[in-house]
Every structure is written in C-alpha cells, then in structure tokens.
Amino acid sequence: xxxxxxxxxxxxxxxxxxxxxxxxxxxxxxxxxxxxxxxxxxxxxxxxxxxxxxxxxxxxxxxxxxxxxxxxxxxxxxxxxxxxxxxxxxxxxxxxxxxxxxxxxxxxxxxxxxxxxxxxxxxxxxxxxxxxxxxxxxxxxxxxxxxxxxxxxxxxxxxxxxx
Amino acid sequence: xxxxxxxxxxxxxxxxxxxxxxxxxxxxxxxxxxxxxxxxxxxxxxxxxxxxxxxxxxxxxxxxxxxxxxxxxxxxxxxxxxxxxxxxxxxxxxxxxxxxxxxxxxxxxxxxxxxxxxxxxxxxxxxxxxxxxxxxxxxxxxxxxxxxxxxxxxxxxxxxxxxxxxxxxxxxxxxxxxxxxxxxxxxxxxxxxxxxxxxxxxxxxxxxxxxxxxxxxxxxxxxxxxxxxxxxxxxxxxxxxxxxxxxxxxxxxxxxxxxxxxxxxxxxxxxxxxxxxxxxxxxxxxxxxxxxxxxxxxxxxxxxxxxxxxxxxxxxxxxxxxxxxxxxxxxxxxxxxxxxxxxxxxxxxxxxxxxxxxxxxxxxxxxxxxxxxxxxxxxxxxxxxxxxxxxxxxxxxxxxxxxxxxxxxxxxxxxxxxxxxxxxxxxxxxxxxxxxxxxxxxxxxxxxxxxxxxxxxxxxxxxxxxxxxxxxxxxxxxxxxxxxxxxxxxxxxxxxxxxxxxxxxxxxxxxxxxxxxxxxxxxxxxxxxxxxxxxxxxxxxxxxxxxxxxxxxxxxxxxxxxxxxxxxxxxxxx
Numbered sequence: 001x002x003x004x005x006x007x008x009x010x011x012x013x014x015x016x017x018x019x020x021x022x023x024x025x026x027x028x029x030x031x032x033x034x035x036x037x038x039x040x041x042x043x044x045x046x047x048x049x050x051x052x053x054x055x056x057x058x059x060x061x062x063x064x065x066x067x068x069x070x071x072x073x074x075x076x077x078x079x080x081x082x083x084x085x086x087x088x089x090x091x092x093x094x095x096x097x098x099x100x101x102x103x104x105x106x107x108x109x110x111x112x113x114x115x116x117x118x119x120x121x122x123x124x125x126x127x128x129x130x131x132x133x134x135x136x137x138x139x140x141x142x143x144x145x146x147x148x149x150x151x152x153x154x155x156x157x158x159x160x161x162x163x
Numbered sequence: 164x165x166x167x168x169x170x171x172x173x174x175x176x177x178x179x180x181x182x183x184x185x186x187x188x189x190x191x192x193x194x195x196x197x198x199x200x201x202x203x204x205x206x207x208x209x210x211x212x213x214x215x216x217x218x219x220x221x222x223x224x225x226x227x228x229x230x231x232x233x234x235x236x237x238x239x240x241x242x243x244x245x246x247x248x249x250x251x252x253x254x255x256x257x258x259x260x261x262x263x264x265x266x267x268x269x270x271x272x273x274x275x276x277x278x279x280x281x282x283x284x285x286x287x288x289x290x291x292x293x294x295x296x297x298x299x300x301x302x303x304x305x306x307x308x309x310x311x312x313x314x315x316x317x318x319x320x321x322x323x324x325x326x327x328x329x330x331x332x333x334x335x336x337x338x339x340x341x342x343x344x345x346x347x348x349x350x351x352x353x354x355x356x357x358x359x360x361x362x363x364x365x366x367x368x369x370x371x372x373x374x375x376x377x378x379x380x381x382x383x384x385x386x387x388x389x390x391x392x393x394x395x396x397x398x399x400x401x402x403x404x405x406x407x408x409x410x411x412x413x414x415x416x417x418x419x420x421x422x423x424x425x426x427x428x429x430x431x432x433x434x435x436x437x438x439x440x441x442x443x444x445x446x447x448x449x450x451x452x453x454x455x456x457x458x459x460x461x462x463x464x465x466x467x468x469x470x471x472x473x474x475x476x477x478x479x480x481x482x483x484x485x486x487x488x489x490x491x492x493x494x495x496x497x498x499x500x501x502x503x504x505x506x507x508x509x510x511x512x513x514x515x516x517x518x519x520x521x522x523x524x525x526x527x528x529x530x531x532x533x534x535x536x537x538x539x540x541x542x543x544x545x546x547x548x549x550x551x552x553x554x555x556x557x558x559x560x561x562x563x564x565x566x567x568x569x570x571x572x573x574x575x576x577x578x579x580x581x582x583x584x585x586x587x588x589x590x591x592x593x594x595x596x597x598x599x600x601x602x603x604x605x606x607x608x609x610x611x612x613x614x615x616x617x618x619x620x621x622x623x624x625x626x627x628x629x630x631x632x633x634x635x636x637x638x639x640x641x642x643x644x645x646x647x648x649x650x651x652x653x654x655x656x657x658x659x660x661x662x663x664x665x666x667x668x669x670x671x672x673x674x675x676x677x678x679x680x681x682x683x684x685x686x687x688x689x690x691x692x693x694x695x696x697x698x699x700x701x702x703x704x705x706x707x708x709x710x711x712x713x714x715x716x717x718x719x720x721x722x723x724x725x726x727x728x729x730x731x732x733x734x735x736x737x
Contacts, residue, residue: 010347013294014282014283014286014292014294017283017286018286021286021287025287055474055478058474059471059475062470062471063471065470066469066470066471068290068291068311068345068347068348069347070347071346071347163346
C-alpha cells in the first residue's frame with residue numbers, strides 16, 4: 001500500500017542524506033520526495049511517498065524516528081488528508097491541437113503558463129492520479145517534457161504536525 | 164573565562180566528559196589536536212599501529228567498562244581505516260565517540276590530499292555524526308556526541324573536525340555545557356506499565372517458559388536484576404552470543420547459549436516453549452533460524468530499548484519498549500506482589516524434559532587418541548588456568564564459537580566479541596583496551612591463526628605500553644569456519660581457506676616484537692604450559708596451540724529449519 005510520510009527535520013547540513021540513505025540502506029523504496037524549509041527556518045518539512053505492507057511501514061517510521069535529525073513525523077495516509085502534486089508539462093501544440101489542448105487543460109483546471117508558436121507549457125496541480133490522467137488525456141505523442149514535484153500533503157481538520 | 168583553541172577545546176571537553184583514555188593515530192589533519200594532547204596530562208593517548216585497532220581497542224574498553232570508548236584519527240585513510248571498527252561497534256550497540264580530522268574547511272570538496280567524506284562514509288554505521296563548522300561549537304558538540312553515544316540504544320558517534328577549526332592561533336572562550344537538550348532525541352525510559360503487567364501475567368501462567376536474554380541486559384547493567392528474577396521464577400535461561408555473562412553460566416538454570424551454535428538443550432527449550440521472554444535481544448537470524456518455523460507454540464514477550472528492534476523479524480505478542488533495568492525492576496515487583504503462583508507442577512515437568520535434552524551432553528569432547536589437541540580442550544584449559552575469571556576477547560570463526568561454548572562466563576562484561584558484524588581482527592586490540600581499563604586483570608584473546616594476522620601489528624603497541632595480554636591461538640592451519648562450511652556444503656572443496664605452508668612461526672614472530680611465545684602441540688603438556696603462560700603476569704605471552712584441523716563446531720543449526728533442527732556431530736542430526 002502507498003503511504004505518505006511527512007517529516008519535520010532539523011534544517012542541518014546532511015540531514016536529508018540521512019533520511020534518503022536510510023531508505024537505500026534498508027532496502028525501502030521512495031516513490032517521491034519533496035523537501036523545503038518551513039515557516040520556522042530551523043526546520044525542513046519533508047514528504048516521502050513509499051510503498052509497503054503495514055509491517056514494512058512500521059519499520060520505516062520507527063527507523064526514521066531513530067534518526068537524530070528527525071524531530072517529528074506522521075503517516076498522513078493513516079487519517080484523512082489532503083495531498084497535492086504540482087506538474088509542469090511541455091506539449092506540442094500546433095494547428096487544431098492547440099484548441100484541443102487548451103480545452104483539456106481547462107477541464108483539468110490547469111493553466112497554460114508559457115506559449116510559443118508550437119509549444120504550450122502547462123501548470124497543473126492535484127493528486128498524483130489526476131496528473132497521470134491529464135497526461136493520458138493529452139497523449140504521450142504530444143508530451144515533450146514533464147517536471148513533477150512529487151507529493152506533499154497535510155492532515156485534514158485540527159490535527160497539525162508541528163513542535 | 165579561559166581562552167582555548169579548537170584543538171585544546173576538544174581535548175579539554177573530553178576531560179570534562181570524564182574521558183581518561185583515547186586511542187588514536189596522528190596524521191596531517193589531526194596535528195593541531197595532537198599538539199593540544201602533548202600540552203596536557205589529563206587525557207592519556209594510546210598510540211596504536213593501525214586505526215582499525217584504535218576503534219577495536221576503544222570498543223573493548225567500552226564493553227569491559229561500560230564507559231564510552233574514544234578514538235582519534237586523521238582524515239582520509241585514517242578515517243577509512245577506522246570504518247570497520249565503527250561498524251563493529253554499531254552492530255553490537257557499543258558506546259563510542261570517534262573524532263576524525265578533516266582537511267581545511269576551504270578545501271572540502273576539492274579532492275584535497277587525504278580528503279574523504281567521513282560523515283558520508285560512516286553515515287549508515289553511526290548512531291549520529293557531526294561536522295564541526297565553528298570552533299565555538301566544539302564543547303556543545305562533544306557533549307551531545309557523548310550523550311547520544313551512551314544513552315538509549317548506545318552506538319558510535321563520529322565528530323569530523325576540519326583542520327582550520329583546531330587552529331592553535333585562534334582562541335575562543337571555553338565553557339563546557341552541564342546539560343544537553345535536543346528536541347529531536349529522547350531516550351525511552353520506563354516501559355508501558357499495562358504492557359508489563361500483561362507480560363507478567365503471561366509469564367506466570369506459562370507451562371514451558373524460557374528466558375532469552377541478550378546484549379541489552381549487559382549494556383543496560385541489568386544482569387543482577389535478570390538473575391534475581393530468573394531465580395525467583397525458577398525458569399530456564401539462555402543467553403545469546405552477545406549476552407553471555409548476563410546470567411551466570413555455571414548456574415543450574417542456565418541452559419547455555421542458543422542459536423546457530425547454541426546448545427541442544429537451549430535450542431530445544433526455545434522450540435518447545437510456550438512463552439519466550441526476550442530481554443535485550445533482537446531475534447537475530449543467527450538465533451532464530453527460519454522465521455516461519457520459529458518457536459511455533461510460543462507467545463513472544465519482547466523487551467528492548469529500541470522500538471525498531473521489536474517485531475522487526477519475529478512479531479511480538481507483548482512488545483515492551485523501555486530500558487531493561489526499569490522494565491525488569493517493574494516485572495520483579497509485580498511478580499513478588501502477584502497472587503498468581505508459578506505453576507510448579509508444569510515447571511517440574513518442563514525441567515525434566517530439559518534435563519533429558521541436557522543429558523545428551525552436546526558439548527562433550529572426545530579426546531583424540533594420539534595425544535593431539537582438540538580446539539575445545541584449549542578453551543577448557545584456558546578456563547582452568549584463569550579459574551573462569553578472565554576477560555576473554557575473541558576474533559571470529561570456529562575459535563569464537565568454541566570460546567563461547569566452553570568458557571563459562573559468570574559475570575557480565577567478561578566476554579568481548581564481535582557478534583553482529585563478525586569482525587576478524589577484533590579480538591587482540593579489544594583485549595588491549597580491556598587490559599588498559601583493568602591493568603591487574605587477566606585479559607586473554609582467544610583467536611585463530613587467521614584472525615590474529617589481521618591486527619597482529621598491535622604486538623608493538625603492547626610492548627610500548629607494557630600490556631601483558633595473553634593470546635591463545637587455536638592454530639588449525641586454515642580458516643576453520645570457512646573450511647567447515649566448505650566441508651558441509653561444498654563437497655570439501657577448500658577454495659582459498661588453507662595456507663598451512665605459508666604460516667609464520669608465531670613464537671619467533673612475537674619474540675621479534677619483544678614478547679614471549681609458547682608452542683603447545685601435545686595434550687599431555689596443554690595444562691602445564693598454559694598455566695606457565697598465564698603465570699607470566701607482566702609479559703605478553705602468545706600461546707600457539709596446534710589443534711585438530713578436522714574439528715567442526717557443533718551443534719550447528721540446519722539452514723532453513725526450526726530451532727530444533729541441528730547437526731550434533733558430523734554423523735548425527737536431530
């Protein structure tokens with residue numbers, strides 16, 4: 001099963017490599033990884049999506065918690081949560097395709113953020129599934145380049161991940 | 164307020180932390196620090212002959228004393244040579260602080276002379292590491308390093324120190340912090356009371372219980388508590404390789420070591436038990452054999468300070484995260500107060516069954532007919548000569564297993580071996596560390612002619628510091644454990660496990676280093692010569708004993724089986 005683990009990490013040199021190293025060292029898999037400082041500049045927030053059965057996920061969270069630089073973590077998928085991923089995609093857009101791509105982008109509530117005579121650059125936000133669906137809808141022959149941020153997320157309701 | 168350079172602060176901080184001994188080897192990037200050592204007399208530095216030995220010696224010191232071992236090496240090769248010793252300490256949860264020199268901050272990343280990314284290289288084998296950025300941070304970093312290394316599940320911590328940070332020309336105000344606070348690190352203390360109650364209920368209701376205790380009991384200084392509780396219950400006790408000495412081996416409730424080369428009675432008791440109380444253990448693959456067949460009828464109660472050790476391999480029915488000392492104290496109290504009595508009738512029947520297994524005498528040694536020496540007999544002779552009261556370190560291989568099986572450890576911290584990583588070359592430097600910690604004690608290294616050659620250069624260190632370590636070499640002229648596996652699984656094809664024709668004359672070798680060598684080839688002279696060797700209290704003595712090269716270590720778990728599946732000899736299996 002897919003899990004989204006959100007981590008508050010000391011914003012120290014080498015801290016990220018300890019997290020990433022743990023995954024490779026213990027043969028855990030990283031589907032995606034996002035990281036950036038939080039409003040408290042001494043902390044980074046890191047979001048990892050990984051796949052494994054309950055036992056594996058339990059081991060992953062235990063080992064992450066053992067890392068000295070990990071201050072706090074939560075498995076977002078344990079409760080209801082909001083997850084988002086941002087994608088920038090460059091597509092071939094010539095002739096009749098231009099209108100079609102524009103329509104599809106609107107349907108997916110994306111934005112065309114750069115235009116040339118032959119290319120659209122589109123920005124799209126949503127769950128990973130939605131981004132996948134958009135790429136399917138556009139068709140692989142039109143897609144020139146894809147840049148995705150990986151998943152970030154937050155719990156619904158009152159629950160917060162903070163110190 | 165005193166003004167000190169970074170190098171001086173480092174050494175002063177070690178002193179303020181209570182460090183008496185430092186094992187190391189100098190080199191370019193560490194020279195400012197070495198100069199700071201020269202100018203003081205509070206922290207003693209032991210110059211080894213190879214950085215690997217510095218880490219093993221510090222490790223042996225830590226295992227024997229319970230205090231953290233401290234190592235100082237230079238950058239690049241100094242640091243990488245220390246890696247094996249750091250990994251050894253990591254696998255066995257030994258408290259250690261390793262200070263490595265680093266090239267100037269301005270040169271980091273430029274592939275400078277003797278530069279290596281020590282923080283990166285050591286990352287998977289340390290509990291934590293620090294790269295010093297500013298000299299002013301040194302006292303706080305040292306404080307944190309020792310705190311992390313020694314608390315919770317102990318482990319090695321690396322402090323990488325760029326040379327410019329230790330510059331003697333730049334002085335800073337020095338104040339050693341009295342306390343340490345880290346928002347991201349907390350030490351589990353007491354176990355969950357509800358879980359402990361549940362565990363005690365199950366334990367008291369057991370009909371075929373066994374207490375399975377490991378290195379955590381020794382690290383947590385909980386041997387007395389374990390012994391008291393086990394005696395109160397009257398339950399059988401088995402120790403892991405790392406746990407030998409946690410429960411007195413000569414006690415009648417002790418059924419021996421368990422696992423791959425554990426006793427028949429220990430492994431059978433585990434397999435047929437209905438309750439396993441694991442304390443400070445990690446259900447290692449060398450213990451459990453096939454996980455799917457492990458202790459099929461048993462409820463598993465698991466106490467450990469590391470939550471990640473619990474249900475890692477074997478799922479625990481009652482997991483308890485906490486220090487073994489606090490959990491055992493609570494358990495003991497609950498047992499004393501409990502209205503439930505131990506089911507003596509079932510326990511008697513259980514003991515009858517165990518005595519039946521014990522009667523098999525799986526460790527019985529059949530003497531050779533021609534006055535030749537069996538390796539097991541050497542360990543027995545060492546046990547007699549030292550009256551069972553030595554600190555015994557070992558290397559890795561057959562001799563290690565023979566030492567574990569035949570030297571009966573009645574006290575904790577007496578058995579010093581690389582259990583997790585299985586590091587050949589560990590034993591001799593570790594024995595040096597033990598000897599430095601306890602100058603009047605008997606520190607013996609039981610080794611093989613393979614392992615000893617991996618750190619034999621330390622003979623020079625022992626001469627320099629007058630360390631009367633005793634080295635007993637079970638010389639079977641081959642890599643015995645490799646050869647045993649080749650016998651059992653590879654049709655006796657000895658691929659690169661023999662070297663008889665090129666072995667050195669160990670007696671001459673140690674004499675060249677200024678020590679005493681003794682050769683023993685006949686059983687009839689074994690005890691006498693061994694006693695003579697141990698009688699030379701002020702000298703390092705290397706006892707080279709020719710042993711039967713065809714001997715195997717038994718019992719031996721049958722791969723893929725359950726704990727009851729063992730080879731008992733070359734011809735017999737369960």
